[in-house]
Amino acid sequence: MEEIKTERQKMIDGELYFAADPELVAARKFAREQMKVINQEEDRYIRRQLIEETFGSTGTGCYIEPSISFDYGFNIHVGKNFYANFNSIFLDICPITIGDNCMFGPNAQLYTATHPLNPVKRNSGLEYGKPITLGDNVWLGGNVVITPGVTLGDNVVVAAGSVVTKSFPDNCVIGGNPARVIKEIEGDDARSPLEMQRQKIDHLDQQIVALLEERMTVVEAIVAVKKEESKAILDTSREQEVLKKIASFVENNRYNEAIQETYQGLMDASKRFQEEQLDE
Incomplete structure (x- = not known):
């Protein structure tokens, strides 16, 4: 018997779904309430606890400066020692998975959300997304945009202002719009x-x-x-x-x-x- 998926599961799986589904509307409403509480909280330890309660999972040492914005929160997974500077945006239609020891500059933007190219489908209200995955020790400079479906390997550094539209392997510095490899991290730059x-x-x-x-x-x-x-x-x-x-x-x-x-x-x-x- 074929499994009937909820709109929420279709969304997480990267399939076409209706964002107006009541369950998703309620989830977004809750997310906005959480964002308001998190961004207004001045005590960093209470703010960290609120983030841990809202995100799908967090490692130890997670610290995010205000303000942060997200669609749902439950699709965001961050590893140990994660740090994000001011004004981070996580459009977490699909899972956003971030490894250990990652750092984000101000205004880092991760978009898993996208829309059909066909205008008929797009105007019908159907949406879909593609997951974003960052390896360990990834550093995003200020105003970096990561587009749907991108995977970055371990030790990748993204120059400020870059728009990353495709995936890149371990140990490289990337930059530009669209981002390309600027240099490989090797020799003295590679850490044992x-x-x-x-x-x-x-x-x-x-x-x-x-x-x-x-x-x-x-x-x-x-x-x-x-x-x-x-x-x-x-x-x-x-x-x-x-x-x-x-x-x-x-x-x-x-x-x-x-x-x-x-x-x-x-x-x-x-x-x-x-x-x-x-x-x-």
Whole structure:
């Protein structure tokens, strides 16, 4: 028996579909509500959580500057350490899949949506799309446009203002309208597997330091409260509670011991800092 597809499934599969379908109209309405909430949220951590709830999937370290625009949100999948500058546009009629360690300049535009060339079909309200796939370590410059059906390999760099109308393989710099290969990335420009992993560490360290600075700001506030209330620095029960909570956050048990030791060192350093502040 032939399967009867919904208009939503036809859309995702890249087939002709009616955008006026009630399910899709409701989904777009919800997406616009989410966009409004996301773009108005000033707290970057809450904004990240809202994005994680709206997108199809996100890796760790995802950060997108406001504002962002999208059709549905559920067709957007981004990997680890994704960063997008201001005014990103994702027309996610079909899936947009973005690898790890990708960076977008301002006004990056990814369009999976298109229309039939035949005017009769186009005027009937039928639409369709083609998926966009970006590999790992892809960098889009400002005002780059990626058109429907494009796949970019790993380590591709797209020059600012380019319009990418076809797919390109790994390790190349492309640019222009339509985009073409400007140079191959090889020799000194090609990163070894070890260098690539170290660059990921550097990127993560930058995010971790920013979070640690925020944590220390809170520690200073705690010191002020303890001074006012004449409370001791060491609170063994609180320390154990924190470590237990950290253990519950760890998803890969192989890392649990190392993360516990890291946090124990972090709390020890925090206690020393508090003691120094109280002595002043």
